[in-house]
Amino acid sequence: MQEMTHNKSDLFGIGSMDIQGALFDLDGVLVDTAKYHYLAWKRLANAWGFDFTETDNERLKGVSRVRSLEILLEIGGVSMTDSQKEEAAALKNSWYVEYLTALDETALLPGSWEYLQRLREHGIRIALGSASKNAPLILDRLNITGFFDAVIDGNTVSKAKPDPEVFIKGAAALGLAPEHCVVFEDSLAGIEAAKRGGMKAVGVGRPELLPGADRYVASLTEML
Numbered sequence: 001m002q003e004m005t006h007n008k009s010d011l012f013g014i015g016s017m018d019i020q021g022a023l024f025d026l027d028g029v030l031v032d033t034a035k036y037h038y039l040a041w042k043r044l045a046n047a048w049g050f051d052f053t054e055t056d057n058e059r060l061k062g063v064s065r066v067r068s069l070e071i072l073l074e075i076g077g078v079s080m081t082d083s084q085k086e087e088a089a090a091l092k093n094s095w096y097v098e099y100l101t102a103l104d105e106t107a108l109l110p111g112s113w114e115y116l117q118r119l120r121e122h123g124i125r126i127a128l129g130s131a132s133k134n135a136p137l138i139l140d141r142l143n144i145t146g147f148f149d150a151v152i153d154g155n156t157v158s159k160a161k162p163d164p165e166v167f168i169k170g171a172a173a174l175g176l177a178p179e180h181c182v183v184f185e186d187s188l189a190g191i192e193a194a195k196r197g198g199m200k201a202v203g204v205g206r207p208e209l210l211p212g213a214d215r216y217v218a219s220l221t222e223m224l
């Protein structure tokens, strides 16, 4: 008799037959927002009289807003009080949100929409696991909110990746055990968070930059 149900392991290619949930990082996995973060941080650096290069910006990927600011200050050799830091982070965010008004479906990274749709068609539960406090706004602008059964973001977690909190909460929100979930991540801290949380991990990016993942893809088109 012909098999009617799709073998779910084919959807992930990690040799695990019992994956029922997918947890996605946002920035760098589903959408290219790095350039907007970069523009906003650079504007701040320039206002303080130093430059901030795209290479420097690599250090901020996957890193929380506050920690990003601290790295920027380190680069510029600038020191400030906690309340000045708060003000600076708020200013950066206001510029970033302003840039996000230009965001639309064309900013989705290749394969994102098609893969999310395929997972849904196969009954896989889907959660977002992002450090960004702007995640709901971004999902909305990309028109992909409807794909997600749960959204865990910078507003709901207190411990930044590589702490596994964001993914543990994501799996729990899907009603799944961590070992039945796979995480898609483009940052080293995110891969570490997934492994510490007991999930499988797919690294989206260069293997040498993301040690510890169960599988690597250059983009989600390779998952199709």
Ligand code: G6P
Binding pocket: 027, 028, 037, 060, 061, 062, 063, 064, 065, 068, 093, 130, 131, 132, 133, 134, 135, 154
């Ligand atoms: C993601 C990005 C980081 C960003 C962080 C917080 O992890 O990769 O570059 O700093 O989210 O984003 P937010 O939108 O809250 O400033």
Ligand code: MG
Binding pocket: 025, 026, 027, 028, 029, 061, 062, 185, 186, 187
């Ligand atoms: Mg990321």
